[in-house]
Amino acid sequence: MNPSTPHHNVIIIGGGQAGLSMSWYLQQAGIDHLVLEKKSLMHSWRTQRWDTFCLVTPNWQCALPGYPYQGDDPHGFMVKDQIIEYLDGFARHVNAPVREGVSVQRVSSRAEGGYRVQTSSGEFTADQVVVASGGYHQPIVPRMAERLPESITQIHSEQYRNPQSLPAGAVLVVGSGQSGAQIAEDLHLAGRKVYLSTGDAPRCARFYRGKDVVDWLADMGYYEMPVEQHPLKEGVRDNTNHYVTGRDGGRDIDLRKFALEGMELFGRLEDFDGTQLRFAENLAANLEHGDSIYNGINASIDKYIAKQGIDAPAGSVYVPVWQPAAERAVLDPVAAGITSIVWCIGFTPDFSWVDLPVFNGRGYPGHVRGVTRQPGLYFLGLPWLHTWGSGRFSGVARDAQFLAGKIAASLLEAEKTDSDAVLSVA
Incomplete structure (x- = not known):
């Protein structure tokens, strides 16, 4: 030495x-x-x-x-x-x-x-x-980003600060995990036109049967479960975080509700051919997957409440408030007025x-x-x-x-x- x-x-x-x-x-x-x-x-x-x-x-x-x-x-x-x-x-x-x-x-x-x-x-x-x-x-930005028009500002979620920091015009948010869903909501609440490319991220309720879902899961011992006892074992490390928010005291994030209010939803973004963005036609499947996880978590809470004999408000099952009439597979970003893209597809x-x-x-x-x-x-x-x-x-x-x-x-x-x-x- x-x-x-x-x-x-x-x-x-x-x-x-x-x-x-x-x-x-x-x-x-x-x-x-x-x-x-x-x-x-x-x-x-x-x-x-x-x-x-x-x-x-x-x-x-x-x-x-x-x-x-x-x-x-x-x-x-x-x-x-x-x-x-x-x-x-x-x-x-x-x-x-x-x-x-x-x-x-x-x-x-x-x-x-x-x-x-x-x-x-x-x-x-x-x-x-x-x-x-x-x-x-390392922020993940796909190579297709290199081919997009120079007139479109592109940032990663780690660079996003507020709607005012982006150029006037519509915004495409790519990714519907925790960051993507919250950033899309932030832009939507500010009155910006938002296009959201979804993935298969799960979602959960903020509050259910009288208290925060996190409180229920803590009572159920979920947060004490070691990785080797999880059904997915080490595979759970690759899971996307459930989207939900603590904003304004906490609430659900429901992408279907955003769609009713004017946000345009698409499936997974797959490519840009020089003129048009191309999406997988899996929007309905992505939304259904998120809702199934949402209802599944609530159902596990229902079972716990019943087993423990806890006096709690009645349970419920989420019923979709909106369904995509058809899957849109292509979008011309310039014609749609998109001036910004926020990549929310994670890190490596x-x-x-x-x-x-x-x-x-x-x-x-x-x-x-x-x-x-x-x-x-x-x-x-x-x-x-x-x-x-x-x-x-x-x-x-x-x-x-x-x-x-x-x-x-x-x-x-x-x-x-x-x-x-x-x-x-x-």
């Missing part, structure tokens, strides 16, 4: 809620560590959310370590400024040993053990590394800088509850790392505490091995 190279027991990569949760537990255990953040703490929360963004889960689920929600509206939904205020308070609470503005360029193993972490500010070494940089790195992970053999064919790390096959390398903050809440404010603390225990045990074992080696020599 080069004596001039800074060394730490643990290096945490990423200064968001996951990285700081890890720091909190390592501090409680008295374990030396350093957090490396390429920009600033909680950067993505300040820069990748639109103006009317709010939580889609109730405030009581904000349970970062040592810093649960303490406001006066536990069943409400914090808006963007309140979320940032909460996270800034958490950052002050943790007071992590952090280097901001340091970009990690490569993580590799060292022949003598541990890891080499090469950064924009030089090299560090560590016995163990926790990758807490999330899984939403980019762990290319982690030069270690732990990834599958899609670039996703193989792990069990964040523990990889590479000794001393961990991941934290990924969707369904262990449970539904792993990538959220509600579950990341439990995952961080678990990994902190693994790290402490590993360091203790290493110390014991070193002591035994010294005694054997003596």
